[in-house]
Amino acid sequence: MAPEKIIIDTDPGVDDILALLLALSASAEEIELLLISLTFGNIDVENCLRNAVSLFHVLEKELEWRKAKGKPLGYESLRKCKPIVAVGAEQPLDEQILMADYFHGADGLGGVHTKAPHFTPEELFRHLFHSPSASSAPIPPENPTPLPHEALFTPSSSPSHLEILSQLKKNPPHTVTIVAVGPLTNLALAAAHDPETFLLAKEVVIMSGTIDMEGNVTPTAEFNAYADAVAAARVFALTSPKPSTTLPPCVSLKPYPDVLPSKLNLTIFPLDITTMHLLNEAECNSITSTLKEEGSPLAQWCGVFIHATFRKMEELYTAEAGATEKRVQDVDISLHDPLCVWYMIMRGVEGWKAVEGRDIRVDATGQWTRGMYVVDRRTRKKPTVEEMGEADEVEGDCDGWLHPLGGNRVRQMVESPEGYKTTFGRDMIRRIFL
Template sequence: MSKMKIIFDTDPGIDDAMALAYLGAQPRAELLALTTVFGNGGVDITTRNALYLTQRFGIDVPVYRGAHTPLVLPAPTPAPHVHGYDGLGDIGALDGFVAEPQATFAPQCIVELIREYPGEVTLLAVGPLTNLALALELDPEITGLVKEVVIMGGAFGWGPRRGNVSPVAEANVINDPHAADKVLTANWPIRAVGLDVTTQSILSTAAARELGRTAGETGQFLFDISRGYEKLYTQRDGFAGCAMHDVAAAIAVFEPHLFGYARGTIRAVTDGIAIGQTILKEEGRSFPPGPWDDLPVQTVCREVDVEGVLSAYHSVLSTHYGGLKTAV
């Protein structure tokens, strides 16, 4: 079975942990590196969480610490009501855990790995896009060497929620809109997995509990850390479950047929009342000249086979982790 080389750019994060568990279990994934960024916590927290999760899930992959602030704006205020103060649900899992990342700065690692494997690397980015923007600054030519850039980010107007931080802005984009605009307008192949599909990809309480039964200690751990995360969705959206934002993006890498797509040029708004909004000018639609002209055409997810995503997640985790022992 041929494997796909993946750099996972992440800010763990509960749904990041869910996505990493999937990548560690996915037999077609060859994880080259985890690169961390601020977002669901400060970069020291997200880096520690990445180190912890790779050990807990038994994933042998180096972790590289990345950006701690956006390109232009101040660092965002943490939101512990979403992921907890420790980023992993405040269940005490990280008590006493200490480990150190690799010495290389994450954007430099991204450049080096893309250069080492030209045409083979998929960048899967599920946090603010600062590391990718900094990698572009270090070496603009990587745009012609990467296989694909799959991002969890944005909202384009098809789904049930156009924003989760403001009425129009998704969290990863608004946390560094300047980086997002730089990445989305670069001449490399992008597939954006936004709120249009991720807010439909709901892991119900019953399904999460079932994974706790079938996916061994990893499944139970994911259930435990997501209790507060799920409570937020129950209070805000009125359903018993949680959105698998980053999981949907990870599954899109390997199961692209589970999604429907639109094509066009993309911009991220970098100031004003709509800061963080993502704007898609679809192919074939005519407008007066504007800031979306003469840009590379990218791909945006607009539809999702929810049952297919849930089935793929359950199958991969249960097959791999069922019966496995915790690594730490």
Template sequence: MKHKVIIDCDPGIDDALALLLAAGLPDLDLLAVTTVAGNRPADITAINARRILDLAGRHDVPVHAGAARPLGHADARCNLVHGEDGLGGVVLPQSGQVAPEHSALRLVQLLAEHPPGTVELVATGPLTNLALCEALAPGSLARARHVLVMGGALRVPGNITPAAEFNFYSDPVSAQMVLDAGANLLLFPLDVTSQAVMHPEWIAAFGAADNACGRAAGEMLAAYAELDPLLHDACPVAWLADPELFSGQRCHAAVDWRDGPTAGHVRAWFGERDDAPGPANMQALLAVRNDELLALVAAAIARLP
């Protein structure tokens, strides 16, 4: 049985790899890709997603541009880790167009059109689109089979501030709104993605690939891996293909959404803690079998054009 999947992302090189992975997994039926400001501004992330899907031969998958800034802030909190263009300077052609509907509206529509528990929603960027979707139609996120989020740092330091991971720091208000939505939430924090290490020889193997997608992946990763050699955004997509690659624990978590040095920090209460402010609201994935993860990603990209 194929999983019906929506991916909300902010490409970004690691998002690009997650999209290539999704396109190369035969058991995933990509309904749409929605994009948000994050690694780069919203207009760039939408075009990047379209280019990646076109490269993968997935002209059938629509891309919808979404929120240009976080809730509670006037400007997007972007970075230059992935270069000015978000793809490490790797030039990719664009043959398709970005669809007209806003990402948040399309999320509402798609989750309403499909029976509850039949759509997997993967989010690998700031959670603004998901929060807007929930605000527009409360209960929408709970209709997803799972909401799989790459974000946060529970027992490890952040990667944008000492307290916070980039996606949650970029829009902490939206992150807390998603945690409060009552969805079947799987969180892939830095605790697990810091174990998803790309070895130099694994990256180099893409350079010798006999397909355009593999070679493009190798070029992008060569520009990115020296700064952050981790498969952050591929992890939730890989879980859909093989949940046994990961292990985790139920917990209650809350995001510090206030401005200040701890903005985006996630506090988690594991087990039956008397001081927990509420019942468990997520499954936190905390460990991954990295060699098998790397093999899965490489095999999926090798299937592409």
């Protein structure tokens, strides 16, 4: 069976790094990671690049350590196919920038670069990457250190959105899935630049939004959707038979053509499903503690920011004045981003359940509802095209919610296979560290 070809678009904070490790530790038959596309989000894109390069630096040390100890190397996917790393958007399309450094730390990884500086490489090879803005472009050193031949990744001098399009062109149509676990700015830029090529993606799988749960940055919005609501709305619009019906106002990007060759196959993992897939601290420690004592670079590096995240969860949710009741998701780590990668690895397992074709729209302009996922909860029946005849809209309906050619067509994942809520965290840790 051929592996799933994937692109991961990410803003490497804690759960993003776990998602990347999960993909890289997959078997060669499960995943072929073509590209890691970096965007602003949890932190600024400069820190995202530092975290990504540090990840590969630590993995190099880990593979050396495992070989010296006579342990199985693992990480077949990584050893078979070195992914490209590209740097992308440093700010949202038309909105004020928001970052989640309050949760992930200023460096995105709970202060790992100061707490364990020996795991941060001295040379980040910034001169080999695209720089989002000329004003912030790094000055190449007089004698720049070349990337080692045996390096585990390939740097790209192209911006992320162009590298995404390049990968879609290089591979057969509808064979590459984009897994986006940060703000959707890079995807929106790629789709605006060349929508026909962007629609060659097999599927776009995103961790974004919330439907029936409370938001995590506002009462109604999840961070990734809020951080660039315009970008999210533009990506969602590509699922519509008529994208103009849900396309948001955008100063920086032009509208899509009236006629496109196909609709985007979009699958969303909102907070409703990701929040309940948990990593328990005791279970995590039972697998990693011995490895840290034995000298595993990966276990020691990850241990810093995983420990910091558990402490942050306690600080935010269980130490609040007047708190009388703890929910398990308030003291464990919710595996929001890794669940999307787990889906790519385990999508053939029976038990994944989704609601197909939901008209979910992203509010890009609301004063209090920016990034909110809006769904039509009315029970009115949508007429057929034949029943509509020459009418432009359904009587008593505004904004085309009931028009048969209007609105988005989104696949909302609502349930994982039985037992995954309690076993996924353990299985993920075992794959990454053993």
